């Protein structure tokens with residue numbers, strides 16, 4: 001297909017406001033794309049490379065302005081192009097405002113027209129543009145800037161105004177003609193008469209709109225259904241919604257509960273037989289970010305872990321977490337010092353170490369698992385991660401999961417109290433909270449569905465008076481560990497719950513010092529306190545409950561801090577609880 005034809009069609013789409021009409025135009029474009037269907041399916045979305053491919057053109061706007069200026073003639077400079085952009089506001093309009101075609105001087109009219117070439121009789125094709133841009137992306141090292149400008153100049157120099165408009169937008173990732181992924185999916189289905197959901201599945205698995213369009217056309221449904229995951233080719237990550245335990249248990253019989261690890265999402269691809277690393281070398285392990293960017297070189301610990309632990313081809317989904325010298329998780333900010341780092345990785349590793357935790361398995365031993373339920377995928381994950389375990393204890397009874405390095409602990413629970421204690425243990429271990437997942441759910445790449453929920457962060461906090469406490473146990477026996485919370489009810493105080501979570505050892509020590517002078521009675525581990533200190537407490541919801549004297553209970557109470565600026569008289573009242581409960 002000539003690039004002029006593509007530009008002409010892109011112009012029609014650009015001018016079309018109705019979504020359905022846009023799909024129809026893209027459908028026709030794909031149907032007419034012949035041998036270049038793969039490129040056309042990408043270009044129309046403004047993509048030069050497949051979604052799974054982290055290759056970028058690596059070309060700054062100034063290189064593009066320079067190339068446009070050179071193609072526009074001797075009297076035009078990169079600065080002129082930039083100035084015009086400031087006036088016009090959009091690079092496509094700017095590029096289209098020049099006359100190209102190797103004209104010297106003032107840019108005489110070439111008669112190329114919208115669908116014509118730049119006047120040298122040598123029509124630019126879609127494939128040529130794609131090949132030149134691939135060559136441009138590959139240019140690196142010294143002199144690469146000039147090489148990139150030369151290649152771009154070569155394209156603009158052969159372009160008509162309308163071709164230049166879409167070429168400039170493509171190069172600067174500013175296509176913006178209203179064609180998103182869903183449009184291309186529907187257009188492929190309509191063009192080649194295949195069901196949308198099967199196109200969707202093939203797209204999820206391959207992340208390659210060009211390949212899927214070609215397969216739909218040439219091989220039909222059977223071809224689409226045969227598209228598999230490939231080790232080495234990243235898949236979009238499944239995402240979560242915020243949700244409450246109560247909501248989750250209403251829809252599912254039971255919830256699969258896991259810690260929410262506070263790190264960065266990774267997708268690990270491993271093949272003991274080796275895979276292409278994208279640069280022509282063979283590697284056993286590649287690691288990708290949530291946006292399918294390659295982060296392998298930044299995370300040598302993850303690569304070492306995979307090389308030591310895995311014995312079969314696998315695609316694993318997980319989180320990389322920064323850890324301190326004892327192996328305890330560090331806050332999210334620490335992992336940012338490592339993630340995506342390109343230089344001085346060894347030095348950064350000395351400062352902050354990381355370790356991976358995996359919670360899903362998309363592919364193992366040649367078998368795609370996306371359509372399997374979560375529990376089956378997690379079982380497979382366990383066996384993949386325990387392959388190197390020489391005693392052969394692959395923990396099928398679930399008891400040894402905590403001993404399997406790199407495996408998330410997944411527990412099935414249908415009791416909110418049990419989930420609350422898993423949440424408490426997760427916070428205690430330094431994680432961010434918990435994830436709730438539907439045990440039956442399949443893996444939906446790229447979807448932020450209801451099957452995965454991150455327990456809703458506390459939307460509201462209340463200020464409670466601390467009226468009692470319990471001494472801790474074991475190494476915490478000298479600290480107060482659990483605090484009884486009360487709210488005002490007229491002149492009296494009524495209990496509303498206990499908080500034990502969200503408090504580090506240092507904070508417990510400080511709180512003990514603060515509260516000890518106010519102890520009025522002690523019975524075993526339990527103590528009564530003079531009402532003096534006010535805590536700010538987060539919660540998931542307020543329930544009616546006979547357990548506490550206020551008639552309400554805080555579900556998932558979490559310590560936020562001491563309100564040293566407040567007296568008990570300023571604490572929240574039972575009336576406020578009533579109002580919050582009624583919401």
Ligand SMILES: Nc1ncnc2c1ncn2[C@@H]1O[C@H](COP(=O)(O)OP(=O)(O)OP(=O)(O)O)[C@@H](O)[C@H]1O
Pocket residue numbers: 237238239240241258259260261262263264265290319359408435454
């Ligand atoms: N056990 C787990 N299961 C799934 N995701 C987990 C788990 N532990 C940590 N995570 C992280 O939580 C994220 C899920 O939340 P979400 O889909 O909302 O992503 P997000 O927008 O990056 O949110 P957040 O900023 O809260 O991590 C995942 O992308 C992953 O990085």
